[in-house]
Amino acid sequence: MATDRSNEGSNALRRLLQRPVNRMETLSEAAYAYILLIPAFILLAIVAFYPLIATFRMSLLADETAGADPFGEFVGIQNYIDVFTGDTRLTREFVDVGLSGSFPFLELGTPFLRQALFVTLAFAILSVIFETLIGFGQALVLDKEFRGRRWVRVAIILPWAIPVAIQGMLFYLIFQPTVGFGSDLMQWLGIFGSSPLASSRDGFIIVLVADIWKTAAFMALLILAGLQSVDRSLYDVARVSGASPWQRFKMITLPIVMPALLVAMLFRTLDAMRVYGVIDSTVGCSTVPSLTCLVVDGLFGGTRIYATAATVAFMTAVIIGLFVIVYLWRFRETEGGFA
Amino acid sequence: MSEESAAEKLKEYSPGEEPELDRGPLEQWAANMISNPERAYKSMFYTATVFFLVTTLFPFYWLLMVALTQRGSLQNIIFLPGSFDPTLLAEGEVTMGINFFAFVEVFTTVPFHRYIFNSFVIAAVTTVIVIVVASLAGYVFGRLQFRFKGPLMLLVLIVSFFPPAAFFIPLNQLFNTPVDVMRPILADGTLYNTPYAMLIPFSALFMPLSIFILTTFYSQIPDGLEDAARVEGTTRIGALFRVIAPLSAPGVATAGVLTFIAVYNEYFFSSLMTDGREHNWAPLVEGILRYQGQHEVLFNLMAAASIAGVIPVALLVVVAQEKIVSGLTSGALKE
Numbered sequence: 001m002a003t004d005r006s007n008e009g010s011n012a013l014r015r016l017l018q019r020p021v022n023r024m025e026t027l028s029e030a031a032y033a034y035i036l037l038i039p040a041f042i043l044l045a046i047v048a049f050y051p052l053i054a055t056f057r058m059s060l061l062a063d064e065t066a067g068a069d070p071f072g073e074f075v076g077i078q079n080y081i082d083v084f085t086g087d088t089r090l091t092r093e094f095v096d097v098g099l100s101g102s103f104p105f106l107e108l109g110t111p112f113l114r115q116a117l118f119v120t121l122a123f124a125i126l127s128v129i130f131e132t133l134i135g136f137g138q139a140l141v142l143d144k145e146f147r148g149r150r151w152v153r154v155a156i157i158l159p160w161a162i163p164v165a166i167q168g169m170l171f172y173l174i175f176q177p178t179v180g181f182g183s184d185l186m187q188w189l190g191i192f193g194s195s196p197l198a199s200s201r202d203g204f205i206i207v208l209v210a211d212i213w214k215t216a217a218f219m220a221l222l223i224l225a226g227l228q229s230v231d232r233s234l235y236d237v238a239r240v241s242g243a244s245p246w247q248r249f250k251m252i253t254l255p256i257v258m259p260a261l262l263v264a265m266l267f268r269t270l271d272a273m274r275v276y277g278v279i280d281s282t283v284g285c286s287t288v289p290s291l292t293c294l295v296v297d298g299l300f301g302g303t304r305i306y307a308t309a310a311t312v313a314f315m316t317a318v319i320i321g322l323f324v325i326v327y328l329w330r331f332r333e334t335e336g337g338f339a
Numbered sequence: 340m341s342e343e344s345a346a347e348k349l350k351e352y353s354p355g356e357e358p359e360l361d362r363g364p365l366e367q368w369a370a371n372m373i374s375n376p377e378r379a380y381k382s383m384f385y386t387a388t389v390f391f392l393v394t395t396l397f398p399f400y401w402l403l404m405v406a407l408t409q410r411g412s413l414q415n416i417i418f419l420p421g422s423f424d425p426t427l428l429a430e431g432e433v434t435m436g437i438n439f440f441a442f443v444e445v446f447t448t449v450p451f452h453r454y455i456f457n458s459f460v461i462a463a464v465t466t467v468i469v470i471v472v473a474s475l476a477g478y479v480f481g482r483l484q485f486r487f488k489g490p491l492m493l494l495v496l497i498v499s500f501f502p503p504a505a506f507f508i509p510l511n512q513l514f515n516t517p518v519d520v521m522r523p524i525l526a527d528g529t530l531y532n533t534p535y536a537m538l539i540p541f542s543a544l545f546m547p548l549s550i551f552i553l554t555t556f557y558s559q560i561p562d563g564l565e566d567a568a569r570v571e572g573t574t575r576i577g578a579l580f581r582v583i584a585p586l587s588a589p590g591v592a593t594a595g596v597l598t599f600i601a602v603y604n605e606y607f608f609s610s611l612m613t614d615g616r617e618h619n620w621a622p623l624v625e626g627i628l629r630y631q632g633q634h635e636v637l638f639n640l641m642a643a644a645s646i647a648g649v650i651p652v653a654l655l656v657v658v659a660q661e662k663i664v665s666g667l668t669s670g671a672l673k674e
Contacts, residue, residue: 024575030485032575037491040476040546047543048498051509058508134391141388147364152388154656157596159395161652163604165624166645170398173405173638180401213398218597222552225593229559245380259555260590267548270499277606292502299504306508313505320500328493 059310063089070306079311088308090298092116092289094315114200116289116312117319123208123290124272124323130212132265135219142220143227160217168281171210172197175282182206203283210278215271219264226260227253259331266327273320291316399646406643409438441643451644453617454626458609459651461534461622462602465541469549469598470591472542477553478579482565492554499547503607510540514612532619536612541602548601549594556590557583596659600652623648 024032059079062072081087083094095117138156142149162170174180175196186192186202196202230253238248276292279285285293291312298309445451479485480492514530530536560583568582569575584591606624613621615629627644630637 029483033479033483033485033488036475036479039472040495040550043472043539043543043546044495044498046513047510047540048506050513051506052501054509055505137387138391141384141391144384145364150657152392154653155392155396157656158399158649158653161600161604161649161656162645163624163627163648164606165627166402166641166648169638169641169645170402174398174401179405179638213394217395221593221597225552225556225589228589229556229587259559260552263551263555267499267551274502276502276504292504295502295504299507310505310508313502316502317497317500317505321497324496324500 055310056314058307059314061307063305063307070304072307079307080315083308083311083315089303089305090294090308090312092286092294092297094291094294094312114289116291116294119204119288120273120275120291120316120319123204123211123275124269127208127211127215127272127275128265128268130208131216131219131268132261134212134216135264136223136261138216138220139223139227142224156220157217159214160221162214164214164277165281167210167214168278171206171213171278172282175206197283198287200287203287206282207275207279207288210282211272211275214278215268219268222260222264223257226257229260230256262327262330266324269323269327270320273323274316291319399649402642403646406441406639406646407437407439408639410637410639438639441639442647445640445643445647448640449626449629449644450617451626451647454621454623455648455651457534457617457620458603458623458648461537461541461620462599464534465538465545465602466595466599468538468542469546470595473546473549473553473594474579474584474591476546476550477557478583480550481554481556481558482560482562482583495547495550498544503544506540506544507608507611511611532613534620537605537608537620537622540608540612541605544608545598545601549598552590552594552597553587556587560586592659596656599655603652 024035027035058071060074060076062075062078064070064072079088083090086093086095088094093115095115142153142156146152159167171182174182175186177183177196183192183196186196186205187194191205192202193199196206234252235248238252243251274292275290276285276296279288279290279293280296285297294312295309295316298305298312476495480488514536517529530539564586565578565582568578573581603623605622609622609624610628613619613625615621615625617626627641627648630640630644
């Protein structure tokens with residue numbers, strides 16, 4: 001009896017579900033695609049698109065530092081021009097480049113690593129290169145079968161699992177001259193000057209090392225996932241045909257891993273261009289100013305320059321967009337690629 | 340070892356044996372040692388493994404040493420706690436100046452376990468939402484053909500162009516606006532001080548990465564497998580969750596682990612969406628920041644707290660990586 005009734009119930013439920021499910025089955029591919037995208041885009045609309053539109057509106061208003069309302073009248077793109085020409089009350093220059101008569105015809109007003117744009121670009125390029133190389137090495141190690149692999153895997157992933165606040169504290173302490181050993185080591189190697197936590201150049205290296213230590217594991221995990229979808233029998237075929245390990249890597253591993261590798265590099269670049277936490281918690285935004293540092297500084301620095309902060313946020317997005325075009329162009333070329 | 344490899348050689352060339360089947364790691368290693376050029380790659384492999392282990396683990400070891408150091412003697416810590424002094428043993432102190440008590444203090448001064456629990460719940464729920472929603476989107480972008488596919492993908496990606504701070508002011512206003520409909524569920528009708536104030540932004544902000552990962556992996560599954568499932572009578576959605584997603588297990592597990600850890604460790608929104616008290620769902624970061632006392636920063640407690648906070652993630656990685664390894668078999672199903 002009980003089973004009969006539950007069957008009846010599930011039949012009723014099935015009938016109720018049948019109609020939308022049936023309709024789903026007969027939809028055209030495009031309509032089906034749009035329906036499946038609805039949840040993702042509802043979430044993105046509330047959390048991302050709406051705030052971005054609001055922030056963009058802010059960036060077109062003037063800063064009002066005295067009145068109750070932090071925004072003044074509509075000024076159009078004046079904020080964007082001001083940020084470029086350095087005519088703002090931000091604590092650091094966004095970019096400060098002048099033209100000169102002699103080679104290379106560009107002259108930096110403020111030193112390279114005191115300008116947000118250059119710090120961010122240098123950080124993004126160097127960290128992504130190192131993290132990709134190290135992450136690929138780690139992934140190749142983890143892809144091998146060996147005893148204790150599970151623990152090696154945990155050990156390699158562990159830095160990625162550490163909160164940014166702790167990572168910052170860790171590297172701050174390591175390079176803190178009285179507590180840690182890092183500064184002594186680097187000075188002995190002749191890389192660091194006398195006060196590493198206050199120097200832009202040494203601070204930049206500290207931030208870079210801290211970031212590579214933590215996020216190489218992110219690259220490793222994604223590349224590893226790509227490696228694991230390689231059909232093992234391909235290697236046997238290659239071995240029988242007499243391919244050397246290097247040839248096997250170049251002809252089999254690399255092409256199959258490429259899509260995952262590009263996704264990993266793309267998102268690492270996006271994150272590196274928005275670097276903030278690791279800087280804030282180690283050497284501080286005034287020593288190594290990144291683009292996000294300027295945004296946070298404008299929003300929470302107590303100077304009430306919200307409109308300028310919003311402007312810098314959008315300029316950051318535009319610069320990142322220029323970078324991404326390169327990746328999207330590569331995506332098109334990979335097999336099974338999208339777009 | 341030469342005897343063993345000789346035996347291995349004999350075994351390998353004995354007639355009717357299939358050398359590729361069922362090799363243990365040691366046998367595999369021995370077999371590889373025979374073919375000479377591999378030897379160089381082997382030693383390279385071990386050097387790399389040791390190098391990676393030392394560079395990733397040493398800072399953790401050092402962090403442990405900081406945690407075990409007594410407050411006030413944080414100086415020149417390299418291999419031992421700063422307050423370590425073997426001569427204290429003669430004076431009857433068994434701990435020799437090592438402050439094991441820090442790991443107890445972590446939980447008595449601040450209810451740190453509650454912060455870990457909060458972060459764990461928020462990260463777990465966010466991961467489930469992200470994986471389900473991103474699976475749908477990844478399937479669409481990876482396997483279906485339709486107009487506006489490129490522009491829609493770009494729209495998803497653009498979210499990741501902006502510093503998190505760019506979302507903050509409008510979102511903060513939104514979450515502090517009382518909504519009458521929510522009054523029965525939420526104390527004052529606003530989302531501030533509730534887990535939803537973190538769940539919702541995290542679900543959206545970490546979703547683009549998962550969408551792209553899943554798009555890549557789902558697009559690599561041969562069409563034939565999906566067609567076969569459809570012929571067998573699965574629904575369209577069923578084909579996604581019963582065939583495509585299980586076959587992409589390494590990708591799905593990786594997206595899940597990356598999302599979970601990213602949310603668990605998130606810094607910016609976590610520290611702004613609650614007032615920092617544990618019963619208001621304040622996450623791990625707030626707990627760690629509470630060890631910054633009024634007069635001094637309790638570095639040893641912060642170190643101990645971070646070790647305690649990393650343990651749940653480490654356990655998760657151990658469990659999840661089993662899943663990743665089990666996904667290995669999926670490679671065999673590829674065309």
